[in-house]
Amino acid sequence: MGFGGISIWNLLIILAIIVLLFGTKKLRGIGTDLGSAIKGFRNSIKDEDQKDDAELKADSKPVQLAEPAKPSAEPTTSNQPTTEKDKV
Template sequence: MGISIWQLLIILAIVLVLFGAKRLRNVGSDLGGAIKGFKNAVKEEDKKQDAEEQDKQLEKKEGDNVFDVAAEEKQPAENKDKDKV
């Protein structure tokens, strides 16, 4: 048992009579402005979080640039030939 289209139209008519079209228009524009402001705030926060993550990744990458190599002793040419035989 949902609300039919006729019941919604009757409710809309009552709201228009009680509040008036001008007041409803103001409420609608205020609500739209509030939603737009909320979306902008969410976008700014996402950008801020992305920038912080990129900074963390750059710091992590800078630490990864260190080489840890074990030095090996070169064998003289004579020993290399003996090893091949």
Template sequence: MGFGSISPMSLLLIFLIIIVLFGTKKLRNIGEDLGHAFKSFRRGLQQIDDDKKKIENKKDEEEK
């Protein structure tokens, strides 16, 4: 049983139940927190790539 077997009405019902349980404000806060976490994760990955490039450039300069 995969996602293909869930009907759009079932998804809508699940979404409405989640809204009733958590409320829109809490869901907005959760979404905002996830967005900040994702941004921080991407920044961390970018910093790792930048550090790797710096190390490679130093090695290239030392070889010359």
């Protein structure tokens, strides 16, 4: 017994019938077309992966921060006295 009750001889007979129906040239063309379609699909997947990797690398570049603000000479807190009367 082979695949689900189909023996190897049954598969060979089915293959022979397919070859007789379609011919070897047509089957070769179908195989070539199918192979090129699979190859194109793999290439497009690989290109998308490379594109995604390039985008991730571009996004992960370190960001250069601006220089920190220098403190001003005058205090900015509200606890400081503003008039002569408040200073005493």
